[in-house]
Amino acid sequence: MSTNAVWLLPVTVCRITDFLGKQASAALLERAVAAANGAMTPSTIDGDKVIPDVRRSRSCWFAAPELLEAINEVREAVEHMLDVSCHDTEPSYCLNMHNDGDFYRAHQDNDGVACTDRLLTFVYYLHGTPRPFQGGELRVFDVPVPLTPEKTATWGDRTWRDWEPEHDSIVFFRPTVWHEVRKVICPSGRPEDSRFAVNGWLCRRPKLPSSRDAAS
Ligand SMILES: O=C(O)CCC(=O)C(=O)O
Numbered sequence: 001m002s003t004n005a006v007w008l009l010p011v012t013v014c015r016i017t018d019f020l021g022k023q024a025s026a027a028l029l030e031r032a033v034a035a036a037n038g039a040m041t042p043s044t045i046d047g048d049k050v051i052p053d054v055r056r057s058r059s060c061w062f063a064a065p066e067l068l069e070a071i072n073e074v075r076e077a078v079e080h081m082l083d084v085s086c087h088d089t090e091p092s093y094c095l096n097m098h099n100d101g102d103f104y105r106a107h108q109d110n111d112g113v114a115c116t117d118r119l120l121t122f123v124y125y126l127h128g129t130p131r132p133f134q135g136g137e138l139r140v141f142d143v144p145v146p147l148t149p150e151k152t153a154t155w156g157d158r159t160w161r162d163w164e165p166e167h168d169s170i171v172f173f174r175p176t177v178w179h180e181v182r183k184v185i186c187p188s189g190r191p192e193d194s195r196f197a198v199n200g201w202l203c204r205r206p207k208l209p210s211s212r213d214a215a216s
């Protein structure tokens with residue numbers, strides 16, 4: 001009998017289509033396009049590093065209160081599905097645009113060492129119609145679990161599921177999940193033809209020092 005096995009456990013992704021509806025998503029796309037024609041800067045990793053071999057896209061600060069409100073309405077159901085608790089969290093998010101040749105290689109948003117305050121990832125997608133780019137799928141990797149301790153899972157064992165970055169859809173998943181953005185092909189190269197995503201996390205609030213801490 002062979003015990004040389006690795007289980008590949010699918011990861012739960014909560015996806016909702018037509019999330020904000022036609023009008024609200026069109027208005028948000030308009031604001032994203034305006035931002036894309038303004039001051040977007042190269043996206044960073046590990047806080048402030050621009051490493052184009054790992055991540056190629058542009059980002060900027062963005063306000064989307066209507067999106068946060070809608071997220072709040074489904075939050076309890078999502079928490080239940082993903083078995084996470086986002087009690088006492090605050091959102092942190094920005095606008096990302098991927099244009100021709102852009103991608104984000106496999107990574108975790110919270111690797112257990114850095115960014116451990118991130119408890120829930122959300123990604124809300126926007127784009128023009130018909131979709132002006134190809135590729136750009138969100139690839140979510142299954143979790144490899146060796147059957148026995150002697151067998152270790154290798155990167156070659158990995159399997160995955162790709163999710164379409166469809167306009168007005170949103171996905172939620174645990175930030176510890178391995179995921180990547182597949183390369184985008186956007187022949188026009190125009191900013192308005194980008195793959196837009198409002199991407200962020202519900203983050204544990206920093207603990208305020210108690211009066212006892214302050215006194216000591
Ligand atoms: O845009 C996406 O689909 C995901 C982006 C992402 O993984 C990130 O910004 O951490």
Ligand SMILES: [Fe+2]
Nearest residue numbers: 107108109179
């Ligand atoms: Fe990510």
